[in-house]
Structures are given as C-alpha cells and as structure tokens.
Amino acid sequence: MNEFRMPSLGADMEAGTLVEWKIAVGDSVRRGDVVALVETDKGVIDVEIFDDGVVEALCVTPGETLPVGTVLARLTGLATEEPEEASTPSRVPAARPKPPKRPESPEAVTSTAASSGREAEAHATPGARRRAAELGVDVMQLTGTGLDGRVTLADVEVLAGFANGATAVELPAASPAPSRTPADDPAAAMRRAIAAAMSRANRDIPHYALFRDVDLGRALEWLADHNARLPPDQRLLPAALLAKACALALRRVPALNAYWHDGGLQPAEAVHLGWAISLRGGGLVAPALHAADQLELPVLMQRLSDLVSRARRGGLRSSELAEATCTVTSLGERGADGVVGVIYPPQVALIGIGRISPRPRVVDDAVVPRPQATFSLMGDHRASDGQTGSRLLDVIDELLQEPERL
Amino acid sequence: MSGQDMRVVLAEALASVAPEADFDSLRDEEDLREALELDSMDFFNFIVAVHKATGVDIPERDYPELATLAGAMAYLGR
Known part of the structure; x- marks a missing residue:
C-alpha cells in the first residue's frame, strides 16, 4: 500500500486545487505518469506519480483545494517499493523538517501541546495546528517549510511519519481548505506566492x-x-x-x-x-x-x-x-x-x-x-x-x- | 499567397506563441516584440511557425525584417 499526496511544487506552495484525475480505480500507473491536473499559483500543473502501482482508491474529488501533503489516492502492488523518498533517490525532497523532538514525558506532552495561542497561530497553518493537536505534538517545536517559514500540514505529517516509525498517517479526505484559493485570481495568487518566497529568501x-x-x-x-x-x-x-x-x-x-x-x-x-x-x-x-x-x-x-x-x-x-x-x-x-x-x-x-x-x-x-x-x-x-x-x-x-x- | 492569407498565417503564428495576445488591436507598424511582449524564445517560435506554414526559409539575418506585421507581410510577399 502506498499513498499519493499533494506534492510541494516549490518553497512557495502551500496548497493546490485538484482539477482533474487522469487515472481511475484499477488503473496501473508507472513512475512519471501524469495522474492528475492540479491548479496552483503557477497555473495548472501536470502532476506525476513517484511510484509504480495499481490505483486502489481516489480519496479526493476535483474542485477540492488541499494542503500540500494531503493523501489524494492510494495505490497497491508496490511490494518492492519503499515510500516515495526512498524509491526516488535522484529527487531531493523539496521540504524536510527537523527530526522530531519527541516529548520526554507525558507531562511534557500536555504542557507543550498546550501552547496553541497567538504565537502558534503565527507559527503554523490552521491545518498544521489541528493535526499537531491530534497527535499531541507542539507546533512551536517544528521548523516550518511553508510560506514565511510557517509550519504546514505537510511538515506535521512528515513528523507523524517519523514518530510512527515511518508508517504513513491517514489524513481525512475532507481536510480544511486553506483560506487562499489559487483559482480565484491567478495573477494575484502568483504575486502573493512570489512575495512570500522572496521575502523569506531575502530574510533568511x-x-x-x-x-x-x-x-x-x-x-x-x-x-x-x-x-x-x-x-x-x-x-x-x-x-x-x-x-x-x-x-x-x-x-x-x-x-x-x-x-x-x-x-x-x-x-x-x-x-x-x-x-x-x-x-x-x-x-x-x-x-x-x-x-x-x-x-x-x-x-x-x-x-x-x-x-x-x-x-x-x-x-x-x-x-x-x-x-x-x-x-x-x-x-x-x-x-x-x-x-x-x-x-x-x-x-x-x-x-x-x-x-x-x-x-x-x-x-x-x-x-x-x-x-x-x-x-x-x-x-x-x-x-x-x-x-x-x-x-x-x-x-x-x-x-x-x-x-x-x- | 494573398495579403489576407498572409495576415491569417501571421495571426496564427502569433497566437501559437502568445495565446493571450490581442491580435486585433495590433497595428501593422507596431514592433511585434514590444507590443506582444515576446521574448527571444517567443520570437524564435514565431519564425518557426511562419516557416512551417509558408515554407519560406527566413535566414537569421532577415529576422529584423519580420519585426512588424507590415514588414513580415512585405517579406513573405516577395
């Protein structure tokens, strides 16, 4: 079993809108096949898959805007394949969070998970905060890879992957859409994405x-x-x-x-x-x-x-x-x-x-x-x-x- | 090739490199690259499209003659 997730198409991407599936349940796919069209700040992109397999389920429907890292489809028939990163050695991952700092004791979980105030809001996206709360981790301890260095849902998911011994963590298909929808004004959305990435680059x-x-x-x-x-x-x-x-x-x-x-x-x-x-x-x-x-x-x-x-x-x-x-x-x-x-x-x-x-x-x-x-x-x-x-x-x-x- | 045919060929070639361009508001003497914001690659692809549609070879040294619609029409009409 493997999962196909909303990819991060650069440091400035936080979410994408599924426009169309190019695959159906039961289809065989090969690494590099275009499996979906996704609208981003950079226009409609042909999204390729990183693994071979057979499509078992499509988890989202066209029109949904989904954070980077959201599971879009499930594949089977990957007996010899490791999860995405291991199977694609030539691909340098676009985002890699710090190794997780696991809380030392149950008390620490309670105290760190509690820091969900204004500081946390500035530090992480709503989806990331919610998921972090579900997992009982403190978003303040994560390094963000999203806009302006914010912790994104994808960062939390990768952390969850580490924490669970690389077992992929399921995400509800109806995860909250971010406030920003790339579809409504492409030029303005692209401007915002460039602004965020370039501000971050210039600052860091x-x-x-x-x-x-x-x-x-x-x-x-x-x-x-x-x-x-x-x-x-x-x-x-x-x-x-x-x-x-x-x-x-x-x-x-x-x-x-x-x-x-x-x-x-x-x-x-x-x-x-x-x-x-x-x-x-x-x-x-x-x-x-x-x-x-x-x-x-x-x-x-x-x-x-x-x-x-x-x-x-x-x-x-x-x-x-x-x-x-x-x-x-x-x-x-x-x-x-x-x-x-x-x-x-x-x-x-x-x-x-x-x-x-x-x-x-x-x-x-x-x-x-x-x-x-x-x-x-x-x-x-x-x-x-x-x-x-x-x-x-x-x-x-x-x-x-x-x-x-x- | 009639003047009208040539205009259609040029319009199609430009539409292929600048799909969002407003061809109707383009004046004959306007510099294509300025008016339609074509970069070197777009202009190259425009020349290729004109070549494919007309069979005219268009050596590199002649590219400046195709800088405007009027110039391109005159060049292809020779």
Whole structure:
C-alpha cells in the first residue's frame, strides 16, 4: 500500500486545487505518469506519480483545494517499493523538517501541546495546528517549510511519519481548505506566492554577489555559422549555449548545485537547471531542465522552447516545478545589462545573465568592440564563499570560449 | 499567397506563441516584440511557425525584417 499526496511544487506552495484525475480505480500507473491536473499559483500543473502501482482508491474529488501533503489516492502492488523518498533517490525532497523532538514525558506532552495561542497561530497553518493537536505534538517545536517559514500540514505529517516509525498517517479526505484559493485570481495568487518566497529568501539567505563580463564573440560567431546551414526550426538561440555552459559549470562546482536544509548543504545528484521564464500576465516561473548538463545542444534547445511554451499555455509537470537545483535568470536581448537576483530556496545559488551587447574590451593591448554579457552569481553565504562562486563564473567563461565543445 | 492569407498565417503564428495576445488591436507598424511582449524564445517560435506554414526559409539575418506585421507581410510577399 502506498499513498499519493499533494506534492510541494516549490518553497512557495502551500496548497493546490485538484482539477482533474487522469487515472481511475484499477488503473496501473508507472513512475512519471501524469495522474492528475492540479491548479496552483503557477497555473495548472501536470502532476506525476513517484511510484509504480495499481490505483486502489481516489480519496479526493476535483474542485477540492488541499494542503500540500494531503493523501489524494492510494495505490497497491508496490511490494518492492519503499515510500516515495526512498524509491526516488535522484529527487531531493523539496521540504524536510527537523527530526522530531519527541516529548520526554507525558507531562511534557500536555504542557507543550498546550501552547496553541497567538504565537502558534503565527507559527503554523490552521491545518498544521489541528493535526499537531491530534497527535499531541507542539507546533512551536517544528521548523516550518511553508510560506514565511510557517509550519504546514505537510511538515506535521512528515513528523507523524517519523514518530510512527515511518508508517504513513491517514489524513481525512475532507481536510480544511486553506483560506487562499489559487483559482480565484491567478495573477494575484502568483504575486502573493512570489512575495512570500522572496521575502523569506531575502530574510533568511545572506546573499553575496559576483560579476564577470564574458566575451561572447566566439560563441555568437559559432552560432551564426551553425544556424546558417539549418532550417528555422533546427536553429539554436544564444540561450541554449548559455544554459549548457551554466549546467556544465554547475557539474564542476557541485557546492552551488545543492539545497540548504536544516543548517547543512545537501548536494544534488544531478544538474536540474531552473530557467526563469517571465509570464506576460505578470509573475514568473522557473521550471527545471532535467539533467541539462547531459543534453546535446539541439535537444536542450528543443526542451527550452517546449518549457517556455508550456509555461505560457499550461502543462508544466510537477517534477519540473519541484526539482530545479540551481536557477538561471537570463534577461534576454532587450533586458538590462546585469542582474542581482534573489535565490529561490532551498537552492543555494542563482546565476544571472544580462543582455548581450557590443561593448569595448581590451584585447591584446587594444580596445575593441566585442559582444559581451555580464554574468552574475548570487551565492548563499551560509553554504559557500566567494571563492567558490568565482570559480563557477570562471568555468562558465572558459566554456563559452569554446562553443564547439558545448 | 494573398495579403489576407498572409495576415491569417501571421495571426496564427502569433497566437501559437502568445495565446493571450490581442491580435486585433495590433497595428501593422507596431514592433511585434514590444507590443506582444515576446521574448527571444517567443520570437524564435514565431519564425518557426511562419516557416512551417509558408515554407519560406527566413535566414537569421532577415529576422529584423519580420519585426512588424507590415514588414513580415512585405517579406513573405516577395
């Protein structure tokens, strides 16, 4: 028996609304299958399942808004599978609470569970407080992973899982919907989600910023030559070269391709490059290009183009939203010259790329016009130092001087 | 291809990259990228869509000629 729960699609997600089931009771599903459409602050997302199995029960009906962690369906036929996290080693969990501090004695239970006043309200969501009360634990002792660091129902559920020797804890299907419903005003909901995540990042992460002006003359010449021989649909944009260079550099500087969890660095096992895409209705989304360092340029270009299209019209997958290991924000041809951004937690770095423009550069003692872009690296100073960040910019620069090898 | 057909092709290509765009209020001389907030990838996909619908090759160096509806119509009409 296994449970399929409302996934956390990034640090800024607290709840989602089930729009449609793509499965029925009795269906066989495989890991990676899209099993449901869920509306979030980032639009309607294709939610994938993490395990193989047979659908035994659908626990919620379309239209319900459910906190992250709510059991949505039950599966059987998973004799060889461990619960979700163990069976998906490549997936770094988006949220991991502190190991539970179990009360020492029955008296402690009573006294700690009693702290349910205003302090607790600010510290945990209503669903989390109610569940915590049922379990007799004190929400004040938990580290939250929700909006503004609040303890969410998912945090309590994970704690419950630990406390019960990893036995999954059943959640009533009709759990209380949060006050915020993503469906009523998508743009405003997305704004609120970005506001919460970025405020938290700015408050919790001591950022440092580094810059490097990269000469892109060779890369652009190689690109023009490459594209001249191909029909429009097979051509590459500079973005593909830049993304590939960033991904390869992250592989070589793994300390920046990682998550910050519980006061420690947790390196990612693959380079899932987040690519920031601004949406015309306002807001932005940074879905992952999975294993971007492994993709040949034409494939990477196709994936990037597909990602942008789906960000615009819907159809991003849950794995794309939950699994970015380091994000790139590229301002494009008409953007500003450089960017100092805010890291998207729990990631530990953000790579910024300003617009490519011709600027003076000293080459062999002469000042010559060269197409250049200012690369920036925002690092989480808890997780790395400027030396590591500099190394990443060095490697990106180096890679872009040999575009034919990307 | 008639002017009207070309306009339909361009409208469909733009709708495919910017589904929420208001094509009717777009003026012929307006910069497409400014007016419809197209980024590099959107513009790339617009060129690909026009190429697929018309068979015209459109080398990269000609992209600036397709910056407006009027420019694109003139280019495809050649």
